[in-house]
Amino acid sequence: xxxxxxxxxxxxxxxxxxxxxxxxxxxxxxxxxxxxxxxxxxxxxxxxxxxxxxxxxxxxxxxxxxxxxxxxxxxxxxxxxxxxxxxxxxxxxxxxxxxxxxxxxxxxxxxxxxxxxxxxxxxxxxxxxxxxxxxxxxxxxxxxxxxxxxxxxxxxxxxxxxxxxxxxxxxxxxxxxxxxxxxxxxxxxxxxxxxxxxxxxxxxxxxxxxxxxxxxxxxxxxxxxxxxxxxxxxxxxxxxxxxxxxxxxxxxxxxxxxxxxxxxxxxxxxxxxxxxxxxxxxxxxxxxxxxxxxxxxxxxxxxxxxxxxxxxx
Amino acid sequence: xxxxxxxxxxxxxxxxxxxxxxxxxxxxxxxxxxxxxxxxxxxxxxxxxxxxxxxxxxxxxxxxxxxxxxxxxxxxxxxxxxxxxxxxxxxxxxxxxxxxxxxxxxxxxxxxxxxxxxxxxxxxxxxxxxxxxxxxxxxxxxxxxxxxxxxxxxxxxxxxxxxxxxxxxxxxxxxxxxxxxxxxxxxxxxxxxxxxxxxxxxxxxxxxxxxxxxxxxxxxxxxxxxxxxxxxxxxxxxxxxxxxxxxxxxxxxxxxxxxxxxxxxxxxxxxxxxxxxxxxxxxxxxxxxxxxxxxxxxxxxxxxxxxxxxxxxx
Numbered sequence: 001x002x003x004x005x006x007x008x009x010x011x012x013x014x015x016x017x018x019x020x021x022x023x024x025x026x027x028x029x030x031x032x033x034x035x036x037x038x039x040x041x042x043x044x045x046x047x048x049x050x051x052x053x054x055x056x057x058x059x060x061x062x063x064x065x066x067x068x069x070x071x072x073x074x075x076x077x078x079x080x081x082x083x084x085x086x087x088x089x090x091x092x093x094x095x096x097x098x099x100x101x102x103x104x105x106x107x108x109x110x111x112x113x114x115x116x117x118x119x120x121x122x123x124x125x126x127x128x129x130x131x132x133x134x135x136x137x138x139x140x141x142x143x144x145x146x147x148x149x150x151x152x153x154x155x156x157x158x159x160x161x162x163x164x165x166x167x168x169x170x171x172x173x174x175x176x177x178x179x180x181x182x183x184x185x186x187x188x189x190x191x192x193x194x195x196x197x198x199x200x201x202x203x204x205x206x207x208x209x210x211x212x213x214x215x216x217x218x219x220x221x222x223x224x225x226x227x228x229x230x231x232x233x234x235x236x237x238x239x240x241x242x243x244x245x246x247x248x249x250x251x252x253x254x255x256x257x258x259x260x261x262x263x264x265x266x267x268x269x270x271x272x273x274x275x276x277x278x279x280x281x282x283x284x285x286x287x288x289x290x291x292x293x294x295x296x297x298x299x300x301x302x303x304x305x306x307x308x309x310x311x312x313x
Numbered sequence: 314x315x316x317x318x319x320x321x322x323x324x325x326x327x328x329x330x331x332x333x334x335x336x337x338x339x340x341x342x343x344x345x346x347x348x349x350x351x352x353x354x355x356x357x358x359x360x361x362x363x364x365x366x367x368x369x370x371x372x373x374x375x376x377x378x379x380x381x382x383x384x385x386x387x388x389x390x391x392x393x394x395x396x397x398x399x400x401x402x403x404x405x406x407x408x409x410x411x412x413x414x415x416x417x418x419x420x421x422x423x424x425x426x427x428x429x430x431x432x433x434x435x436x437x438x439x440x441x442x443x444x445x446x447x448x449x450x451x452x453x454x455x456x457x458x459x460x461x462x463x464x465x466x467x468x469x470x471x472x473x474x475x476x477x478x479x480x481x482x483x484x485x486x487x488x489x490x491x492x493x494x495x496x497x498x499x500x501x502x503x504x505x506x507x508x509x510x511x512x513x514x515x516x517x518x519x520x521x522x523x524x525x526x527x528x529x530x531x532x533x534x535x536x537x538x539x540x541x542x543x544x545x546x547x548x549x550x551x552x553x554x555x556x557x558x559x560x561x562x563x564x565x566x567x568x569x570x571x572x573x574x575x576x577x578x579x580x581x582x583x584x585x586x587x588x589x590x591x592x593x594x595x596x597x598x599x600x601x602x603x604x605x606x607x608x609x610x611x612x613x614x615x616x617x618x619x620x621x622x623x624x625x626x627x
Contacts, residue, residue: 058428109615113370237556239557245436247435284444285437287434288434295430
């Protein structure tokens with residue numbers, strides 16, 4: 001991880017951005033929908049990586065913040081008739097507060113205990129979304145989210161998503177490459193030593209959790225409007241596991257890795273579903289391959305290939 | 314819009330609570346419901362806790378093992394026409410075979426890997442086993458009948474109570490005692506305990522540690538299978554049941570303390586009580602109550618009621 005982006009990485013980012021901007025020019029509704037959803041999942045996976053890749057704690061309940069952001073935005077827009085900006089901003093704030101509250105408990109623990117506790121909190125969110133029928137719609141889901149007129153059009157919504165995701169990703173990039181991000185890595189690598197140097201390790205992990213949760217909330221809020229509905233499955237623990245696999249597939253020790261993982265997994269799921277109903281088995285096998293052969297994910301694989309090519313020249 | 318506070322409040326005038334206070338027979342039955350449900354959960358969660366205690370792996374696939382237990386019990390009793398007893402035995406044997414294969418072919422490669430790898434390996438199993446169950450048993454909801462000799466009710470003086478559920482109330486403590494005696498009073502139990510402390514030293518003393526790991530994994534998985542078979546008459550085998558039970562087991566072992574047998578026993582009882590009395594006081598509020606109890610426990614003792622604080626390098 002270098003401080004400034006290398007020239008080739010910068011070029012890669014600009015080219016992908018240019019490609020993303022030109023997507024609606026192809027006039028394909030299917031393509032626009034797929035890319036919109038990939039962008040949402042990419043942000044979701046990138047946010048999770050702040051906890052996993054940077055602070056080194058495995059959250060197994062990240063879907064909770066995605067769902068909190070999504071449901072809050074849905075309720076404010078639809079049940080209360082708020083305008084887009086106040087509703088969106090409030091959802092982000094609500095997610096941030098919720099993540100801060102949960103992080104207070106979770107950062108007292110590490111390792112497996114941390115993972116279990118994040119899972120338990122996400123299931124609490126799931127249980128509330130499931131049982132609080134009058135507000136969330138229960139297991140029927142919150143259907144018919146009112147999407148503000150300005151983005152109530154496929155191409156407009158796409159650009160709205162692109163702008164939000166790009167802005168959020170840029171912000172995340174600066175956060176992860178600031179002194180804060182560096183300190184997080186120090187905590188991940190050796191919490192005891194970081195503590196001796198005077199770093200408040202628990203506070204750092206708390207911040208990492210809050211940052212991750214908040215950005216997941218943004219992804220959730222966009223997701224709800226895109227599907228015009230929020231469903232309890234979004235908060236279920238298997239959803240947390242899926243985004244964890246996306247992060248891992250892309251590579252958790254690289255900033256953009258999780259976004260690539262999200263895109264790869266999403267496209268694979270679409271393709272697999274056309275041939276067989278056994279996507280879970282395919283996903284399970286992908287996961288086994290990553291675990292046994294690709295511990296650093298696709299980004300690690302790319303790095304290996306690159307050094308191999310460089311070495312053979 | 315009903316407010317969240319209103320939603321989770323304990324309604325002192327709720328018909329459920331009033332009945333509990335005024336009708337001792339009703340309260341007594343709720344009490345037995347809580348114990349029998351708690352004991353069923355204990356049998357399942359004990360396996361999860363045992364595996365964690367020795368192997369230090371949180372096995373997400375434990376729920377899938379439970380589901381397989383329930384499905385096998387269905388196949389043995391309803392399809393093959395054997396008695397319920399053989400259904401339970403069949404589930405245990407089936408899970409022993411399945412878990413031996415899984416442990417030998419996959420798990421032993423991840424014991425020295427990080428927690429994230431182990432967790433995700435078990436999640437890969439959840440995904441694959443869920444589909445395997447779908448291929449074998451389809452997506453129907455099956456019903457398993459109660460064993461003929463236990464389908465009636467027993468007179469307990471205060472009230473009649475289903476005999477089958479009474480059996481669970483007895484079976485739970487019996488399994489608890491058997492596990493406790495094994496771990497505390499036998500040579501192999503002590504060796505197993507030693508494996509939780511220092512496996513290098515144990516291997517240096519000439520003990521075959523991998524065999525112990527396999528044994529513990531298989532025993533824990535068999536408990537999930539037995540638990541699933543025992544639950545099948547009132548919890549119909551159906552796809553997706555694995556994802557729910559595993560979270561309930563997690564709540565139980567976190568409340569009790571990971572890896573502690575006593576903790577799992579107490580955690581399961583607490584869960585049974587919260588679930589039954591919670592739903593009497595606030596209809597549909599049982600899940601929220603369970604998580605609130607979990608929060609309270611974690612606030613006071615983050616490592617669970619009977620667990621030990623985590624130490625560096627664990």
